[in-house]
Amino acid sequence: MGVALALLNKMEQVRPFQAQDAEAALVDRAVSGEPAAFASLYDMHLTRVFRYVYYHVGNRTDAEDLSQQVFLQAWRAIRSFKRGGSPFIAWLLTIAHNTVVTFRRQHREQTYIELEPEAIARWGDPESEALSGVDRVAVRRAILQLKPDQQQVIMMRFVEQFEYPEVAAALGKSEGNIRVLQYRALTELRRLLAPEVRGT
Amino acid sequence: MIGSSPELLSHCLDDVRAGRVSADDCFAAYPEAAAELAGLVSVANAIKSAPRIDPDPAFKARARAALLNSIVAERERRTSPLRRFWTMLVGDSTTSQRAEMPVSLFLAMAIAVGGSSAGVALAAQDALPGEPLYPVKAFGEVVQVTLAPSDDYRTALHLTYASRRLDEMELLQARKQLALVEQTTRRYTDHLDEAIRLSADRPISNNVSELVRRISKREQVLAQLSKEVPAPAAAAIAAAIDRTDVMEVAAAKPSQPKSNAPTPAGAPHPSLSAGQLVSASATAAAAGSNIERLSAAVAALTIAPAANTSTPEDPPEALAAKVAAASAAMARGQPETAANNLHAFANQLNAMQRSGRIVQADYDALYKSYADVALKLGSTAVPTVAANKTSSPPATQTTSTPQPGATESAKPTPTTPATATGTTEPTRTPGKRSTPTTTSTDAQ
Numbered sequence: 015m016g017v018a019l020a021l022l023n024k025m026e027q028v029r030p031f032q033a034q035d036a037e038a039a040l041v042d043r044a045v046s047g048e049p050a051a052f053a054s055l056y057d058m059h060l061t062r063v064f065r066y067v068y069y070h071v072g073n074r075t076d077a078e079d080l081s082q083q084v085f086l087q088a089w090r091a092i093r094s095f096k097r098g099g100s101p102f103i104a105w106l107l108t109i110a111h112n113t114v115v116t117f118r119r120q121h122r123e124q125t126y127i128e129l130e131p132e133a134i135a136r137w138g139d140p141e142s143e144a145l146s147g148v149d150r151v152a153v154r155r156a157i158l159q160l161k162p163d164q165q166q167v168i169m170m171r172f173v174e175q176f177e178y179p180e181v182a183a184a185l186g187k188s189e190g191n192i193r194v195l196q197y198r199a200l201t202e203l204r205r206l207l208a209p210e211v212r213g214t
Numbered sequence: 215m216i217g218s219s220p221e222l223l224s225h226c227l228d229d230v231r232a233g234r235v236s237a238d239d240c241f242a243a244y245p246e247a248a249a250e251l252a253g254l255v256s257v258a259n260a261i262k263s264a265p266r267i268d269p270d271p272a273f274k275a276r277a278r279a280a281l282l283n284s285i286v287a288e289r290e291r292r293t294s295p296l297r298r299f300w301t302m303l304v305g306d307s308t309t310s311q312r313a314e315m316p317v318s319l320f321l322a323m324a325i326a327v328g329g330s331s332a333g334v335a336l337a338a339q340d341a342l343p344g345e346p347l348y349p350v351k352a353f354g355e356v357v358q359v360t361l362a363p364s365d366d367y368r369t370a371l372h373l374t375y376a377s378r379r380l381d382e383m384e385l386l387q388a389r390k391q392l393a394l395v396e397q398t399t400r401r402y403t404d405h406l407d408e409a410i411r412l413s414a415d416r417p418i419s420n421n422v423s424e425l426v427r428r429i430s431k432r433e434q435v436l437a438q439l440s441k442e443v444p445a446p447a448a449a450a451i452a453a454a455i456d457r458t459d460v461m462e463v464a465a466a467k468p469s470q471p472k473s474n475a476p477t478p479a480g481a482p483h484p485s486l487s488a489g490q491l492v493s494a495s496a497t498a499a500a501a502g503s504n505i506e507r508l509s510a511a512v513a514a515l516t517i518a519p520a521a522n523t524s525t526p527e528d529p530p531e532a533l534a535a536k537v538a539a540a541s542a543a544m545a546r547g548q549p550e551t552a553a554n555n556l557h558a559f560a561n562q563l564n565a566m567q568r569s570g571r572i573v574q575a576d577y578d579a580l581y582k583s584y585a586d587v588a589l590k591l592g593s594t595a596v597p598t599v600a601a602n603k604t605s606s607p608p609a610t611q612t613t614s615t616p617q618p619g620a621t622e623s624a625k626p627t628p629t630t631p632a633t634a635t636g637t638t639e640p641t642r643t644p645g646k647r648s649t650p651t652t653t654s655t656d657a658q
Contacts, residue, residue, distance in 0.1 A: 039446060048400075049285045050453050056278055064269040078269065082277045089285055133265040150262045157261070172261040178224070190220075197220035200254040207257060 041102050044092055052092065056085050059103050062174075063110050069173065070114040070158065072127040080117055084110045100184035104176055108184045111169070115162045129154070156206040164199035167192055219247065226251050227258055286411060342382055343394045366419050369412045373425035373461075376405035380435050387439055395439060396447035399454050406457040410464055418465050426465035433458055459554045466561045466596075536562065540587075553588065560584050560596035 037058065043051035063084055068077040088109050095105055121127075134151060157168055166185065170176045171192075178189045185192070226240040237255055241248040338350035355375050362368040379402035386394050413422070433455060440451040540555035563580055566572045572580075581598055588596075 039449075047289075049282055049289075052285070053278060053282055056281060060274055060277075061268055065265070065267060068265065068267050074267075074270070077267075078273050078277070081269065082280065085277070085281050086284055089281070090288070129265070133267050150260070153260050153262070168261065172258060173263055175263075193220040193224045197223050197254070200223065200257050203261075204253050204257045207260070 037102060038097065041095065041097060044089075045095060045097075047092075049089075052085075052089055055102065059106055060085070062103055063106055066107050066110050066169070066174070067114055068133065069154065069169070070127075071117065072129040072133070074130070076117070076127075080110070080113050084113050087113065100180050101176075104170065104174075104180050104184035107170065107174060108166070111162070111166045127158075152207065153203075156203050159206060160199055160202055164195055164202065167195040168199045168203070171196055219250065222247055223251060223254055226255060230255065286407075342385055342389075342391075343398050344391065365412045365416065366422065369409045369422050370419075370425055372405045372409040372412070373422065373429060376402050376409070377425070377429055377432070379405065380429070380432050383439055384435055387442065392443050392447070395443050396450045399436070399439075399447065399450040403450070403454045403457050406454070406461050410457070410461055413461075413464050423465045426461055430458060430462045456550065459551060463554045463557045466558060556584060556588055557596050560588075564596065564598070 037055070040051045040054050040058075044055055060081065064077055064081045067080045067084070068074070071077050071080065084106065088106055091109070095102065100108075129151065157165060160168065163185075167181060170181045170184065171178075176184070178192050182189045182192050187195075222244055226237070226244075229235045229240055230237050235243075237252070240255075241251050244251060338347040338354065341347035341351045355371075359368055359371050359375075362371055379398055382398050383395055383402070386392065386398060409422075409426075436451050436455050436458070440448045440455075443451065536555050536559040540552040540559070560581070563572070563577065563584065567574075567577045
């Protein structure tokens, strides 16, 4: 069941080769300074960036503001993007992560920002939660308590379903480093979720 | 041999995720680490994808427009006018044109410094992209734009040079040098972008309007080219056609007298600025769910003109064609083009009203229907004739090429602040919320 869901998630994210080719052409044009091409990339990736940011901040207003910042910062840094390393969306999500980390530093009093009821309602999967014994709101809460680099690896590996080389390229680390970060993050998550996770 | 815990965990997670082994089999393969692996894999399995919350369509459009505005503004701040225009004409030094640059640049500089090669400069006027003298031609254009005495004159120059790029595209097509079309198309688009930027929040002179009209009439050059060139160039041509449409709508806004008095903060501008156009068109992209209702509303608009207009100058078919084009654009998923078509429709309608060729009641009914559709598209409605009547100067000039002094002769008499700001409220359909248009230069 879990494997099937993971495969389905992965399939959903795998786009046809032609689409990737078109994206590569857009990225090249954006890197060469063409705003229209960057606007097309915005159209392609806003939703995923928004969801990533929303996961961290838990409300639309902040998610909208931060998503907008992400793309502006991406445009400013577009020349630093290296083709052939990480996917463009992974690069965008890295910027999104840094933006969110800065935002949360500025709002230190809110160590954890609850999800809006709308998100929880659309997120529920009572059947699988009953099987694992962990509710995803609790998992999210635990993830947001991790160190920023651990958070980033967990988000990219398990929420966004990127492979090790893609995460490594996006974060500028070796694959070995990513595996270590993943191990430490899951160990910490296990500790935080100990009362909830069966078999821990 | 897999040794450390991070490697064991990665191995297990990958194999289980790929369906190569079951979790239990993996734990059994490493009995000394089985308990730890079981706990960590269990945690990993509990992590789910993010909630499927979609950004609000209005936000998407608004943020897109703000992003583009910010990009344009930042480019303006960072690039000197001379360098910007030079890059526009001869390409970035990082592009594939680098190889031909040294000789060409030398020629251009030789003329600029020596000033003795009038014959070369003259010969360069006929140069095509890829030819050694082309940068000389480009440099001449750079100088002209840099030395232009006013923004209006500069706008006219950009439009003139855009027209030259069209000439070049036609010649390249005839010579089957299609590889050079894409770059030339981008230069054409850059000229229009500059013209649109310079026209933002400023009145459009008749001189500029005429140049835009001439360029628009040649749009078929681009359409024809797009059938013959490879995909990247076709995409560039599609963008060029789009910018031509935007420039056409920008130029169609009613001429406004230049007022020395600044517009009070927050006061609505009586006509569409280029920045608003970008914003409105982006907002239109969010109207996907209203396509069916829009099509019905647009279809309703086609009925009235046929019954009420009959003069040769404004055949009802022209109005109906604009509405049909808008409907078709919506069907193609191009709301920006649809909005442009509807703006053209409104301008024609206003022209008919001004000349008394349509009765007031029919005009009011049609305008109201149009404004309703425009607002649904997220676009700002073109002001009614009544809104423009007191602020639009009569047409005084139709010169087609920029001449020194032309701008001055076309400059309307400044109005009083009361006139400039007292008739600026565009007609709104009752009960409709005005769509916010983002012209901020800072997205943050």
